[in-house]
Amino acid sequence: MNEPVAGQSVEGGTPAGWVSLEFARLYDEHSRAIFYLALRFLGNPQKAEDATHDVFLKAFRRLDQFRGEASVRTWLYRIAINHCQNLCQSWHNRNIHASSDDIVFEAAVAKTDSPLRALETKELGQRIQKTLDALSEEYRLLLLLVADEELSYEEIAALVGQSSDAVRGKLHRARKAFAAHFEKTV
Amino acid sequence: MKQQTKLSQKQEHITEQQTQSQAAKEFSNADELLRFDAAQTAVPPEIAERLKKSAEKIQPPEARSWWKNLLGH
Numbered sequence: 001m002n003e004p005v006a007g008q009s010v011e012g013g014t015p016a017g018w019v020s021l022e023f024a025r026l027y028d029e030h031s032r033a034i035f036y037l038a039l040r041f042l043g044n045p046q047k048a049e050d051a052t053h054d055v056f057l058k059a060f061r062r063l064d065q066f067r068g069e070a071s072v073r074t075w076l077y078r079i080a081i082n083h084c085q086n087l088c089q090s091w092h093n094r095n096i097h098a099s100s101d102d103i104v105f106e107a108a109v110a111k112t113d114s115p116l117r118a119l120e121t122k123e124l125g126q127r128i129q130k131t132l133d134a135l136s137e138e139y140r141l142l143l144l145l146v147a148d149e150e151l152s153y154e155e156i157a158a159l160v161g162q163s164s165d166a167v168r169g170k171l172h173r174a175r176k177a178f179a180a181h182f183e184k185t186v
Numbered sequence: 187m188k189q190q191t192k193l194s195q196k197q198e199h200i201t202e203q204q205t206q207s208q209a210a211k212e213f214s215n216a217d218e219l220l221r222f223d224a225a226q227t228a229v230p231p232e233i234a235e236r237l238k239k240s241a242e243k244i245q246p247p248e249a250r251s252w253w254k255n256l257l258g259h
Contacts, residue, residue: 027234035233036224045230052229053236060241116213124211128223147220178216 027056030073034080037144041084043133055080074155081159088137116182127185134181139174146171
């Protein structure tokens with residue numbers, strides 16, 4: 001997708017018409033990624049719907065602030081992450097886990113990188129949600145972002161405000177914690 | 187007769203095993219599993235409808251056409 005730059009007219013169209021067309025494309029192209037992040041980060045389909053609506057509405061309002069310095073995807077993720085984190089904070093969320101929890105599970109699987117096996121794909125969503133809910137907010141977010149193949153490590157690092165090396169290290173631990181929790185959801 | 191019953195039981199067993207192996211899925215790591223999950227997740231169409239209504243409240247009339255584009259009306 002071409003990077004929209006606020007105020008720029010394309011193919012002689014009015015700025016308003018261009019914004020309309022671009023935003024339709026933007027929604028089509030990125031709504032699944034944003035909804036998925038909200039769904040698995042918040043762990044609640046209704047809240048994920050509300051969050052996705054709110055994120056795109058914010059983006060719609062702020063379209064004139066988008067300068068094309070980052071990709072549209074990254075820009076939307078930034079809005080989504082802030083929104084979801086604010087929601088979690090305001091709920092006084094039950095998903096606050098001491099990082100020591102993760103360390104225990106990491107230790108449990110440190111010796112193996114065995115594949116994750118699921119017999120019934122229809123139950124997979126529930127198992128994934130249970131697993132993510134058991135992880136710290138930081139690990140959950142990193143795993144959800146790295147699952148999006150359109151994002152580079154550098155972009156993920158920028159989104160979470162850490163260095164690429166720190167992200168790589170944390171992702172390694174997050175994957176292990178995920179695998180250990182996932183096995184327990186059988 | 188008895189042999190037939192045994193045979194059909196065996197076939198049932200094989201079919202059951204095949205069904206299980208079809209349903210079984212293996213993922214090499216969390217990234218792969220989450221990508222599969224994301225690909226299976228559909229965005230509820232209600233979100234676009236709600237967004238349309240919300241945007242109409244904040245957008246001048248001439249800039250609304252993208253919603254028609256998006257929703258096909």
